[in-house]
Amino acid sequence: MVDSARLNRCLRDGSSGVRLHVDPTKCDGYGVCAEILPEVFKLDEWGYASVEGDAPLDAAMEERAVRAVAECPAKAIAAQDSEEES
Numbered sequence: 001m002v003d004s005a006r007l008n009r010c011l012r013d014g015s016s017g018v019r020l021h022v023d024p025t026k027c028d029g030y031g032v033c034a035e036i037l038p039e040v041f042k043l044d045e046w047g048y049a050s051v052e053g054d055a056p057l058d059a060a061m062e063e064r065a066v067r068a069v070a071e072c073p074a075k076a077i078a079a080q081d082s083e084e085e086s
């Protein structure tokens, strides 16, 4: 997992293989993430979030991705660097 500072760095230096994940055991359905980054987060019929697709984030999403991680009230969103997965 990467914190917001590392997420920022990954996206800034263009190395971004960064993907966002929602922990379904923590998500409380506040919907903040989907308001901030609707291209990535989809809400189900009860308002719980999941990440749409498996594409890495692009630089145009940088600021909003950092905000989504920071502003999730349940701290349910994690950023994962693909280099750290292996």
Ligand code: SF4
Binding pocket: 022, 026, 027, 028, 029, 030, 031, 032, 033, 034, 047, 048, 049, 071, 072, 073, 074, 075, 076, 077
């Ligand atoms: S902001 Fe957090 S708690 Fe709210 S829907 Fe998104 S992941 Fe779930």
